[in-house]
Amino acid sequence: MTERKSGLVAIAGRPNAGKSTLLNGILGSAVSIVTPKAQTTRERVLGILTEERGQIVFVDTPGIHSAKKGGFNEFMVSEAAEALEGPNVIWYLVDPDSAMEHEKTVIDLLDQRADRATPIWILLNKSDLGRDVVPLGEAIRTKLVELGFRSPLVFVISGRRKKGTEELLSETWKMLPEGPFLFPDEDQISDRPLRFFVGEKIREQLFMKLGDEVPYSCAVEVTKYDEKANPTRIEATIHVERDSQKGMVIGAGGKKIKEIGMAARAEIEEFVQGPVFLGLQVKVLPNWTRSADTLKKLGYHLPQSRKDKRGHS
Ligand SMILES: Nc1nc2c(ncn2[C@@H]2O[C@H](COP(=O)(O)OP(=O)(O)OP(=O)(O)O)[C@@H](O)[C@H]2O)c(=O)[nH]1
Ligand SMILES: [Mg+2]
Structure with a gap:
């Protein structure tokens, strides 16, 4: 019998990129709140997907932005930063209205905190809006390669409409090793009470x-x-x-x-x-x-x- 797979996926990106929406869509449960305003998520929230083939623990994170030291914004960014250390894959979500100058904050944090061996996948989200996001995705990918990250992949998805998310998930499963579950109770959907x-x-x-x-x-x-x-x-x-x-x-x-x-x-x-x-x-x-x-x-x-x-x- 083959062992089941087990691993961690960090969901990161700028505020409002659609991180929590994507997680809720995958889990089929509203574990992380979603609003049209930026900086909705304040703390790391785990979402647990347990299936026949194994368990993925997703870490939803607050949006990464430049924050002054010593206040609440610093707390939020530190929550995101810690999640970048040690996952099996990082999903880096990008809003189609973003630009390289805004993404720089995220890329800098990845540079400081993520292991070069961790695959970083650029998810060009909100594809339902029909914007041309390929040049931005390419620019981010080039920058990550320059920084020494190994062949970052680009996916075009819509978390809200669940477009492209099946393929994203099946590629993610391929990256995970066999191993014991982090959360043995197969009905558990989050780490929070x-x-x-x-x-x-x-x-x-x-x-x-x-x-x-x-x-x-x-x-x-x-x-x-x-x-x-x-x-x-x-x-x-x-x-x-x-x-x-x-x-x-x-x-x-x-x-x-x-x-x-x-x-x-x-x-x-x-x-x-x-x-x-x-x-x-x-x-x-x-x-x-x-x-x-x-x-x-x-x-x-x-x-x-x-x-x-x-x-x-
Ligand atoms: N059109 C469209 N809107 C989306 C999509 N995904 C999320 N949104 C919207 O984008 C807004 C922000 O979504 P969230 O999931 O809260 O974004 P977030 O990245 O978790 O935001 P923070 O927690 O603030 O960092 C909400 O109004 C969502 O409904 C998508 O695929 N398409
Ligand atoms: Mg959120």
Whole structure:
């Protein structure tokens, strides 16, 4: 009997390239939230695909962008950077509206963090939009070859329409070695507990229902998750950075928060497949995106300096 295959695929790229959409489409489950706004994903999220032929653990990552040191953006980019170390394949997603000058941030991080032996596949995504993306793909490929990565491949796909994804997957399986599963429970679809998904579903609605700026100042902390109650009782706090933002999240007469709560509850009920009571409150945690201590309180740990971790800078 042949052993089953097992491996890791990192999904990386600029914000909004369609990384989380692709992962959800492959898994057939919304493990990672998707919104039209950039920088939706904030932390690494694993998505686990287990089949007859083996197991692929996908690592969805926050979009790679240039980030100032010591704040929340640095945390997000460090989450992406760590995922580039050690996967069997890196899927590097590219938005058709991108350009070489924007992709430079991603290529620089690959240069710093990815092993030259790791295959990097350039996925020109959103092919349904019908743009000519081949020149951009070629420019990225040439740059990666110059940096010493071995024959990067280019795929044209649409994560949303699931075009080209079958071929991508079958090529990916070929790259994986036989070996024991990272997650032996074959029904497990992610590494995260339900509480995490609940927080994310609320955050998704904050992105959908608030203007351009406020969602980036919101963090969600799930303070209660009582499965024994009927319906399941969930309470969460939405942390914002300033008083004015608190007003915007609550809305006139509490209209906005009600809208957010109703939409999030519907998503959560679908995810947990049962009725849910959702209680939301909004609090000001001044400038939480800018202080290592408040970030830590919310579960976002800033990276140790590379010097501490690896003995060199
Ligand atoms: N037309 C089209 N839109 C897509 C496709 N894939 C994703 N999108 C859209 O692109 C936007 C961003 O998608 P996400 O999956 O959240 O992108 P992401 O790369 O995970 O973004 P961050 O988490 O912010 O880094 C959403 O509005 C998606 O619906 C695609 O194949 N075609
Ligand atoms: Mg995402």
